[in-house]
Amino acid sequence: MRGGRRVDRQRFVSKRTSRPRLSRSDILLATGRGDMSREGADPDDSCSGMHWIATRADLSRLRAPLDILLERVDAPPATRSGTIEPWFAQHLQVEPWGVLITRQREPVAGAVFARSRRLGIERLETAGYRGSAQGLPAIDSDAADLLAVALAQALGELRRPWSLYVANLPFGDPTLAALVRHLRLAVVWRTAPRARVCFVPGDPITSYLTRNTRSAVAKALNRIVRSGHRYDLKWTVDPDVIDHAIDEMIDIHRRRSLQQFGASPLEDSGMAALFGTTVRAHARAGRVRLLTLRIDGALAAFALCELTAGILWVDTNRAAPEWLAFSPGTVVNAEILRIAHGDPAIECVDWGGSVQRYKLSGQPTLMRLQCLQAWSSWAVRAAVAGERSLQLRPARGARYLERIRRVLRSRGGTPE
Numbered sequence: 001m002r003g004g005r006r007v008d009r010q011r012f013v014s015k016r017t018s019r020p021r022l023s024r025s026d027i028l029l030a031t032g033r034g035d036m037s038r039e040g041a042d043p044d045d046s047c048s049g050m051h052w053i054a055t056r057a058d059l060s061r062l063r064a065p066l067d068i069l070l071e072r073v074d075a076p077p078a079t080r081s082g083t084i085e086p087w088f089a090q091h092l093q094v095e096p097w098g099v100l101i102t103r104q105r106e107p108v109a110g111a112v113f114a115r116s117r118r119l120g121i122e123r124l125e126t127a128g129y130r131g132s133a134q135g136l137p138a139i140d141s142d143a144a145d146l147l148a149v150a151l152a153q154a155l156g157e158l159r160r161p162w163s164l165y166v167a168n169l170p171f172g173d174p175t176l177a178a179l180v181r182h183l184r185l186a187v188v189w190r191t192a193p194r195a196r197v198c199f200v201p202g203d204p205i206t207s208y209l210t211r212n213t214r215s216a217v218a219k220a221l222n223r224i225v226r227s228g229h230r231y232d233l234k235w236t237v238d239p240d241v242i243d244h245a246i247d248e249m250i251d252i253h254r255r256r257s258l259q260q261f262g263a264s265p266l267e268d269s270g271m272a273a274l275f276g277t278t279v280r281a282h283a284r285a286g287r288v289r290l291l292t293l294r295i296d297g298a299l300a301a302f303a304l305c306e307l308t309a310g311i312l313w314v315d316t317n318r319a320a321p322e323w324l325a326f327s328p329g330t331v332v333n334a335e336i337l338r339i340a341h342g343d344p345a346i347e348c349v350d351w352g353g354s355v356q357r358y359k360l361s362g363q364p365t366l367m368r369l370q371c372l373q374a375w376s377s378w379a380v381r382a383a384v385a386g387e388r389s390l391q392l393r394p395a396r397g398a399r400y401l402e403r404i405r406r407v408l409r410s411r412g413g414t415p416e
Helices: 024-030 056-061 063-072 081-090 141-156 174-182 211-226 239-261 269-284 321-326 328-342 378-392 394-410
Strands: 009-013 050-053 095-103 106-118 121-126 162-169 185-190 194-198 231-236 288-295 298-308 311-319 348-350 365-367 370-375
Touching (some): 050 056, 081 269, 141 162, 174 185, 174 370, 239 298, 239 311, 269 288, 288 328, 311 328, 328 348, 370 378
Antiparallel strands (some): 162 370, 185 370, 194 365
């Protein structure tokens, strides 16, 4: 039990399995010591089919083939360059680390992680927003296995203690399964459930919007009119219109989050700028669907969504505190389902985040994602656990970490 919630875990302590070996030059590329890591190297050079990412310049240079790969596998929005590149620009304390694998000069698999060092341990973690659905894209099982082999061998060649954290992968992800086979010490667990409404062809909208929900929406809109206000409920995909609404969305997101949770990530000016940059990038790529409810011209509620592979991802939705008497959030959430149901390009609405009451309306499927954590040794696993203990219980955690530092020094590590 953790915080009153059960966390399902399954431990894998794998033996070495039979697998193809990559060349020494390929592995040197992974650690930033090979020719492909130099600035100006040609990503179409097909000598090995392995194009490693060790710097921001590498990430920028390989952006086009990575985008092609992510488009081919219909990757979630959080994995796209419109999210990842602004995220790295904001988080200067980490560096990108990953690989792009090509077959006949076509991208077939790839992964990008955030690399940092703490306590002398190389930390490789999912880049971007941890709460969002992620992926280790590969077009087929052969590409997935090659990606897993490349990552496992490159981790072994880091010549330092390391830990790997991969967040929010779908069940059945072939790269995750292959990684478990190729890593000596790894744990996989399931996330808390998230709600997704998938439409059955031929089902009427009343199957997804209950009578109570429809009645609540009608009452909310009538209340607005009876109070002498005018409302405007509108969807847009126009990048310019979306751009003009960003400051309003940030303001409402910040104020409503402070009201509900006592804190907001968008209080930080850097995070607010990152939000705006990310939204603009996805809007220019044609993925953003913005729903706004305005009352007398003022933004009362919004839903910022992205459409990929038939899934409408609800990234964030908020209502302005001053308009809560008119239930603008109820109106917007119902409109999301109504419009999505009538759009043949949309098969599902993914509400994202944690399960809340309104997300349980409309016959949702409660789905879980998978996370993986792996370590180079049991000592490193203990050190990472000690770091977590330090956060929760500082005095006890500090003593524990000092013991771990001594163990790492005795095994060749260089704790910092």
